[in-house]
Amino acid sequence: MTLGVVSRVMERWQGTGECLNGRYFWTSDLVISREAGLASMVDATRDMIMTGEIEGDVTVREEWEAVTEAAHG
Incomplete structure (x- = not known):
């Protein structure tokens, strides 16, 4: 997959609402996140967990809340 293809997919998702309206792939x-920074990656990770996209692929640790709070100040 090329960056151009990923970019087009993310643009399409802006209209469909997938992946926080195309904010990540x-x-x-x-x-891949459109925005740099910890807060953006935390948002993407939270979305993947909440939507079930990565269910079973990762282990959610107890520290999760502390990380999300730190990312959003």
Whole structure:
């Protein structure tokens, strides 16, 4: 997959609401975010967990709330 293809997918998702309205793209070993920074990655990770996209692929740790709070100040 090229960056151009990923970009077009993310643009399409802006209209469909997927992946926080195209704010991120993910595969099993990669997450691409439109915005840099910890807060953006925390939002993407939270969305993947809440939507069930990565159910069983990761372990949610007890520290999760502390990380999300720190990311959003």
